[in-house]
Amino acid sequence: MGLGQLLSYPFMQHAIVAIFFAGIAFPLIGVFILSLNLIPLRFAMMHIALLGGAVGLFLKVDPLFLGLLFCSISSLVMGPVSEKMKVGLGALSGYFMTLTLAIAFILFYKANIHVVQAFSILWGSILSLTFVDLLLVIVVSVLILGLVAVFYKEIQTILYDREVALAVGLPEKMLYYAMIFVLGLTIAVSMRMIGALLIDAFVLLPAIAANLVSKSLKQVFFFSSAFGLISGMGGLYLALVFDLPTSSTIILVASLIIGICAIYERRTSFYGKGTSG
Amino acid sequence: MHHSIELEDVHARLGNSTVLNGVSILASPCEFVAVVGANGAGKTTLLKITNGTIQPQQGRVKVLGYDLSRSDHCHSVRKEIGLVPQRTISHRFPICVEEAVLMGRYGKIGLMRRPGEADREKANESMKAVGIFPLAKKPVHELSGGQQQKVSLARALAQEPSILLLDEPTTYLDADSSSEIMETIHSIHHQRRLTTLLVSHDPQWIDQYCDKIYLLKEGKITLTRG
Numbered sequence: 001m002g003l004g005q006l007l008s009y010p011f012m013q014h015a016i017v018a019i020f021f022a023g024i025a026f027p028l029i030g031v032f033i034l035s036l037n038l039i040p041l042r043f044a045m046m047h048i049a050l051l052g053g054a055v056g057l058f059l060k061v062d063p064l065f066l067g068l069l070f071c072s073i074s075s076l077v078m079g080p081v082s083e084k085m086k087v088g089l090g091a092l093s094g095y096f097m098t099l100t101l102a103i104a105f106i107l108f109y110k111a112n113i114h115v116v117q118a119f120s121i122l123w124g125s126i127l128s129l130t131f132v133d134l135l136l137v138i139v140v141s142v143l144i145l146g147l148v149a150v151f152y153k154e155i156q157t158i159l160y161d162r163e164v165a166l167a168v169g170l171p172e173k174m175l176y177y178a179m180i181f182v183l184g185l186t187i188a189v190s191m192r193m194i195g196a197l198l199i200d201a202f203v204l205l206p207a208i209a210a211n212l213v214s215k216s217l218k219q220v221f222f223f224s225s226a227f228g229l230i231s232g233m234g235g236l237y238l239a240l241v242f243d244l245p246t247s248s249t250i251i252l253v254a255s256l257i258i259g260i261c262a263i264y265e266r267r268t269s270f271y272g273k274g275t276s277g
Numbered sequence: 278m279h280h281s282i283e284l285e286d287v288h289a290r291l292g293n294s295t296v297l298n299g300v301s302i303l304a305s306p307c308e309f310v311a312v313v314g315a316n317g318a319g320k321t322t323l324l325k326i327t328n329g330t331i332q333p334q335q336g337r338v339k340v341l342g343y344d345l346s347r348s349d350h351c352h353s354v355r356k357e358i359g360l361v362p363q364r365t366i367s368h369r370f371p372i373c374v375e376e377a378v379l380m381g382r383y384g385k386i387g388l389m390r391r392p393g394e395a396d397r398e399k400a401n402e403s404m405k406a407v408g409i410f411p412l413a414k415k416p417v418h419e420l421s422g423g424q425q426q427k428v429s430l431a432r433a434l435a436q437e438p439s440i441l442l443l444d445e446p447t448t449y450l451d452a453d454s455s456s457e458i459m460e461t462i463h464s465i466h467h468q469r470r471l472t473t474l475l476v477s478h479d480p481q482w483i484d485q486y487c488d489k490i491y492l493l494k495e496g497k498i499t500l501t502r503g
Contacts, residue, residue, distance in 0.1 A: 154388065157380050164380060166355070167328065168383050217370075
């Protein structure tokens with residue numbers, strides 16, 4: 001089957017549009033995760049989605065929908081709960097990670113659910129997105145881009161230092177919680193697209209690469225989006241041409257970009273030091 | 278008499294330990310007040326209570342007429358308080374000095390609005406006032422601890438505050454730089470007619486600049502001078 005013919009199929013068009021939006025928007029969440037050190041929260045969200053999937057299979061409701069619902073609710077409550085209980089978000093994430101997994105296993109056991117079936121939520125597939133999935137990707141992407149564009153100066157201050165944001169009189173808590181909520185939504189939607197285990201391809205890897213070559217936060221956001229788009233589209237193209245799994249090729253392209261950025265960073269910092277004496 | 282800062286019988290706990298045990302402090306408008314105490318005496322907690330970041334377990338806190346037991350008052354009063362924290366930024370965050378100083382304007386600009394030319398001008402004036410204007414384009418994480426503290430001071434001044442809170446402003450500085458920064462703070466305090474509350478473990482630079490000194494020991498005020 002030729003590439004042109006492949007592109008005429010709706011599933012392929014869905015994949016291309018989803019990669020376009022997610023490639024541009026989702027890496028901005030990666031910038032939040034890296035700057036605020038929220039990697040444990042991202043792991044917790046994966047496990048919470050798994051519990052949602054387990055409940056879905058138990059109740060015979062769409063497991064992916066319940067995964068999304070569980071992630072949205074937990075991302076809404078985890079920030080305030082962590083502040084109220086005076087427990088760091090990292091520790092709270094660890095708590096939720098193990099608790100949700102324990103409950104999920106009880107459900108699998110009691111309902112006689114095959115574990116592989118339940119864990120299917122962790123894989124995802126960009127080539128099997130429905131129209132509703134695509135709409136979700138677009139809505140969450142627009143939400144992320146809107147949040148960053150409208151609240152840029154507030155987000156910049158929170159990413160720099162939450163205490164400074166509070167001290168200068170910004171509504172730091174409200175904005176921080178909003179950022180965590182959007183992060184939860186992004187993780188949940190990414191799972192439908194690419195699977196929980198490979199979320200980093202869209203969310204973290206482009207942001208890591210951008211951090212290596214940027215000199216301002218605006219550049220970090222810009223390069224994150226650019227690298228996300230390049231790795232998404234490049235990965236899809238390679239998958240189609242060489243008949244490989246899309247998620248893996250997207251990660252390979254993103255990793256290659258990180259490698260190139262790391263070499264660039266080493267060279268510029270080496271010559272920078274050399275010239276400054 | 279109307280005071281800018283009134284802390285009355287303030288008690289605060291961090292975890293299981295009592296940090297402040299019935300502390301009362303008064304600062305009149307344009308007064309330069311220092312609280313001196315050893316590390317762990319509760320000085321930073323005192324500053325956080327004064328800008329409404331944390332609530333005391335007991336006692337009354339009134340700043341610029343705002344009762345800080347109300348959260349809406351805490352939010353309003355923070356826009357009028359310039360805070361210079363002790364800690365510095367060690368992680369690599371891509372931001373230059375002028376952007377970090379401009380953040381002092383963000384609370385007053387309001388949500389969703391971008392800083393204008395007047396805000397940038399105020400940030401420039403603040404950088405000049407503390408002598409870091411030549412560093413405007415430098416990344417903050419590349420600065421020394423002392424230079425970063427000056428960035429925090431410039432940011433606090435860009436806020437055009439009525440009150441300046443300083444947490445150990447000479448911590449990262451050598452003797453010459455400590456004297457220089459204290460001179461700068463003192464002159465800004467007079468020029469801008471600020472109420473200044475400084476906490477420090479080092480009484481060396483305090484005597485000659487402050488109108489009033491409190492000695493904080495084991496969570497209690499043990500001595501007041503001035």
